[in-house]
Amino acid sequence: MSKITAKLSAEEKKMLRQTYWRSFTLYSAVTPAKQGASGFEYSMMPWINHFYKNAADKKDALVRHMAYFNTNLAMSPFIMGVTASMEKQNSEKADFNAESINAIKTSLMGPLAGIGDSIFWGVLRVIAGGIAISLAKSGNFLAPIIFLLIFNIPVQLVRWYGGQLGYTLGSSYISDLYEKGLINIMTKAASIVGLMMVGAMTSSMVKLSVKWNMVMGGKTILKTQDMLNQIFIGILPLGITLLCFWLLRKKNVSINWLILGTLVIAILLALVGIV
Amino acid sequence: MYEAFAVAIVVFLTVGGQELLGLTMLGRPIVVGPLIGLLLGDLPTGLTIGASLETIFMGIVNIGGASAAEPGLASALAVAFAINMHGGLGVALPLAIPLGIIGLQIKTLLYVAVVGPFASRFDTLAAEGNEKGIVRLHFGLWGLQWFLYALIPFFAMLVGSSATQAALKLIPAVIVHGLTVAGNVLPAVGMAMLMKILWDKNISVFYFLGFLIVAYFKIPLIAVAVMGVIIAILIAQRDFQIHQLQAKPAAASAVDHSGESKSQQEDDDFFG
Numbered sequence: 001m002s003k004i005t006a007k008l009s010a011e012e013k014k015m016l017r018q019t020y021w022r023s024f025t026l027y028s029a030v031t032p033a034k035q036g037a038s039g040f041e042y043s044m045m046p047w048i049n050h051f052y053k054n055a056a057d058k059k060d061a062l063v064r065h066m067a068y069f070n071t072n073l074a075m076s077p078f079i080m081g082v083t084a085s086m087e088k089q090n091s092e093k094a095d096f097n098a099e100s101i102n103a104i105k106t107s108l109m110g111p112l113a114g115i116g117d118s119i120f121w122g123v124l125r126v127i128a129g130g131i132a133i134s135l136a137k138s139g140n141f142l143a144p145i146i147f148l149l150i151f152n153i154p155v156q157l158v159r160w161y162g163g164q165l166g167y168t169l170g171s172s173y174i175s176d177l178y179e180k181g182l183i184n185i186m187t188k189a190a191s192i193v194g195l196m197m198v199g200a201m202t203s204s205m206v207k208l209s210v211k212w213n214m215v216m217g218g219k220t221i222l223k224t225q226d227m228l229n230q231i232f233i234g235i236l237p238l239g240i241t242l243l244c245f246w247l248l249r250k251k252n253v254s255i256n257w258l259i260l261g262t263l264v265i266a267i268l269l270a271l272v273g274i275v
Numbered sequence: 276m277y278e279a280f281a282v283a284i285v286v287f288l289t290v291g292g293q294e295l296l297g298l299t300m301l302g303r304p305i306v307v308g309p310l311i312g313l314l315l316g317d318l319p320t321g322l323t324i325g326a327s328l329e330t331i332f333m334g335i336v337n338i339g340g341a342s343a344a345e346p347g348l349a350s351a352l353a354v355a356f357a358i359n360m361h362g363g364l365g366v367a368l369p370l371a372i373p374l375g376i377i378g379l380q381i382k383t384l385l386y387v388a389v390v391g392p393f394a395s396r397f398d399t400l401a402a403e404g405n406e407k408g409i410v411r412l413h414f415g416l417w418g419l420q421w422f423l424y425a426l427i428p429f430f431a432m433l434v435g436s437s438a439t440q441a442a443l444k445l446i447p448a449v450i451v452h453g454l455t456v457a458g459n460v461l462p463a464v465g466m467a468m469l470m471k472i473l474w475d476k477n478i479s480v481f482y483f484l485g486f487l488i489v490a491y492f493k494i495p496l497i498a499v500a501v502m503g504v505i506i507a508i509l510i511a512q513r514d515f516q517i518h519q520l521q522a523k524p525a526a527a528s529a530v531d532h533s534g535e536s537k538s539q540q541e542d543d544d545f546f547g
Contacts, residue, residue: 062404070465107500111496188478192478195481199485245467249471260392266454270452
């Protein structure tokens, strides 16, 4: 497997190693609003510091990678590798569109989460658990250790080589596209996939349903959620997300207030029994 | 006192530890059970109960913060109580299920109400370029969250099993429910931030397309992504042709472009 890294400099290999170790902490400070943003940032710091010497560029990169990030942990180094290769291009080329970095990040995290969750959580963990349970029931004290090894050896291999693969693939394709002047077309294409993924994630991750029904004379005459579903399924999560987006974009409301407001409103609505 | 301390440390290092160490499954019953058994001097009981609880909690994984129970705390306390009462699975099981559900509620409470509000602090630190601050907060929040979480098994062990159950019933259900609702709605803020990055009038319809096909057809995310890639390739091909036409003098014939563009389009396909 050393072929993957054959063309990389010692410095790049070192940063890939740092990303591998740092990405263990992806979800250390996981929050509902941004999931693993701080862990992604922490994993990208070696690259940001290496590529950007100018304080303003460095800040831009730091802000960029504090965006919402959520994927399967085993897959995260691959995305970090691709991201790092794009940061490299961005630092070297004045007209590189920095927005394409987050566009590509976002279009990768959804599908890789889907693949990773089903392979590692769905299949591998169940196999490891099954073997360990039968060992434990026959009194074998090594059961927990065997459980951890069966699960973690494949995961760590994917994490280790995934980062290298992401970085080298990213480097070769992205510089090629750049030279042909196609980076804007690629950014637009990536943004399309990204936006579709965000739409899909809005539908699958933002959840809100109304529990309150109209009751008259002891009989339920209107099931609110059923009625809403007849209008448009997921109208509430979609509406709330669009409201947040509008507040963020047009009204410049800070996410501080958005988070706090959502929290308070959710508890109040739950208190009065609406949701 | 030793036992309370031991159980709290185990919960901190396994349930909390796996969040720091890449969800490496340290907090599963099959690991937590024997570990508690070892520290409380009854490894065989810990191993057997751990294995049984692993079977029961097998279907429960924590993906993207959505789960049905937190098996780590449940296993730690259930095994510890079983060992103290010289009971087996019969003692552990009735305790483990409610403890798992309560554990998850407390975990959600910490996630939404304690760590959650710091999301914007991270943004401020990033805008200031304060890397040290980000790193400190990143690890500090981990420590704070799991220290608070580990206090539960600590006090639960001090007061004993029956008192624990009684005390846990006192948390108002409506608060727990409200926080769960909030936890389900808060991803909207994250989505809004992503939209702020990606949004462009010309392509905004694709956001609604993504939403629609999941809401109505329940298509898995991976299929949405493949569909997105296909659409993106089609659009990139058209854009590429426009790009070629603009780049070359009008005299160049259209036939040349289509032949030449093949290999370049393949590059588009990869990132689509």
